[in-house]
Amino acid sequence: MDSVVTLNGVNKNFGNMQVIRDLSFTVNRGEIFGLLGPNGAGKTTTLRMISCLLAPSSGEIDILGHRVGKDNDRIRGLIGAVTESPGHYEKLTALQNLNFFGSCYQMTKAKKNERIEYLLHLFDLWDRRHDPVSRYSKGMKQKLSIARALLPDPKVLLLDEATANLDPVNLKKMKDLVKELASNGKTIIYCSHSLSEIEQLCNRFAITNGSIVSVTTPEKFREEWSSHNVVLETNGEREIINAILSKYSDHLDFKWHQDKIYLQIADSEKTNPLIIRDLVHNSIEVKFISKAELTLEDAYLSMIKEKRVK
Numbered sequence: 001m002d003s004v005v006t007l008n009g010v011n012k013n014f015g016n017m018q019v020i021r022d023l024s025f026t027v028n029r030g031e032i033f034g035l036l037g038p039n040g041a042g043k044t045t046t047l048r049m050i051s052c053l054l055a056p057s058s059g060e061i062d063i064l065g066h067r068v069g070k071d072n073d074r075i076r077g078l079i080g081a082v083t084e085s086p087g088h089y090e091k092l093t094a095l096q097n098l099n100f101f102g103s104c105y106q107m108t109k110a111k112k113n114e115r116i117e118y119l120l121h122l123f124d125l126w127d128r129r130h131d132p133v134s135r136y137s138k139g140m141k142q143k144l145s146i147a148r149a150l151l152p153d154p155k156v157l158l159l160d161e162a163t164a165n166l167d168p169v170n171l172k173k174m175k176d177l178v179k180e181l182a183s184n185g186k187t188i189i190y191c192s193h194s195l196s197e198i199e200q201l202c203n204r205f206a207i208t209n210g211s212i213v214s215v216t217t218p219e220k221f222r223e224e225w226s227s228h229n230v231v232l233e234t235n236g237e238r239e240i241i242n243a244i245l246s247k248y249s250d251h252l253d254f255k256w257h258q259d260k261i262y263l264q265i266a267d268s269e270k271t272n273p274l275i276i277r278d279l280v281h282n283s284i285e286v287k288f289i290s291k292a293e294l295t296l297e298d299a300y301l302s303m304i305k306e307k308r309v310k
Contacts, residue, residue, distance in 0.1 A: 002029040004156060004187040005050060010059035012045055019045055021211040023059070027189060032182045034198040034205030035191040036300070041209045043191045044084065047158045050189065051081045063156060077105065080149035081158040086141065090134040094125055094144050097133060098151060105152040112151075119147040122177075123170075138165035146174070157181065160191045175201060199296035207303070218296050225299035229292035230272065232261040236284030244278045262292060 005027040012020035019042045027033040035043045048054040049061060052072040061068035063075045089097055095116065102112040120126040123143040133141060142165045149157060159178070163171050178201055182188055192198055198205050199218045207213040214221070234241060241261070245254050252265040265271050276286055292298075 003027070004029050004031075004064055005033075005189065006060075006062045007046075007050075008060045008062075010046075010049065010056045010061060012042070012049065012054065013057045019210060020049075020056070023208070023211055025206050025212060025215055027187055029187055030182050030185050031204065032178060032188045032190055032202045034202035035189060035208060036195070036198055036205050037208040037213075038304075043208060044160055046208070047081065047083070047160050047189065047191060050156075051079050051158055052076055077152065078155045079158060080152060080154035080156070081160070082145050082149045082162040083158075083160050084164075086145040086148075088133045088141060088144060091132055093130050093132055094120065094136070094147075095129040097144065098148060101148050102151050107152065115151055115153065119150055123147050139167055139170060142166055143170065155187065157186055157188045158191075159188065161193065162190075163192065163194070163197065195295070195297040195300055207300075222296055222299045225303060229298070230263045230265060231288070231290055231292050232263060232275075232286070233259060233288035234261070234279060234284050234286055236279070236282070240282055241279070241284060244282060244284075245275065247278070248275065 003026045007026075008024050010020055010023040011018065019040075023042075023046065025033075035046065037043055045054065049056050049068065050063065052068055052075050055069055063078055066074045066078070068075060089100070092100070098116045098119070099112070102116060105112075107115070117126070120129050123146065125140065125143060125147070128136070128140070133144065136144065142162070146162060149159075163174050166174060175197070178188060178190070182203075190198070190202060202218065204215060204217050205221075206215045216224075238256070245252070245261070245263070248271060251267065251271050252263050254261055254263045256262075263275075272289070276289070279286055
């Protein structure tokens, strides 16, 4: 696959505080690549470096062969970004905002007007195009931010919590649009707190906590962490079962749901046989044991619980 965005050994310091450590990953053409991590993990800082708003302290960032820090003007023409702070001019209308930002790109007047009309219709803002942005709802302002990012028809789209404030109808519309853009060859880096969105949209995602913890697909990540989560059904007194499982408290957590026990086990291959042995030894019948089916959110929370991400 054609690599479009490449980070190699990127570090970022703010004074004496290092927020990005040896960050490396590649995003390919037509890929939706997610960034996932706790607050303060450096996701927004990473996007700001990719979009040339911040310079890395060290390391290399390349966008379609252009180096951040050397070819910033060219890179800015290739990237559209939706940030947490959109920076609209509130006293101007939506049309005036898009005209102003469109003038920053090397677009003909005809092309700019065509794109503005298309995007205002796409996001159902055409009928309100002459209203000052100050009169817009949060959802409308968010749609205007996305329209502005798409205005130059960028090769790379950076989305930082892009679906915030969208109602369910526009949320679905946004997801469909992201998929369509990727199918047409756009490269998208998608930063969201919504694990369901990462699961639904992203081909791959990186879990970061200042540095990369893992780069994987939603399917592989769920499968990996399903092996750490077990459903157990037994016949026996709950007090005895609790006492047996509590012996392994350094290796597992467990909770009851009706007659089933849900266990989160650090090393299931080693610990499962020991648990079954102790249950049988205490005359407790093991009726059923299997891996739990996890959503991406379940798997991610399991990972946090094991303190791989803090």
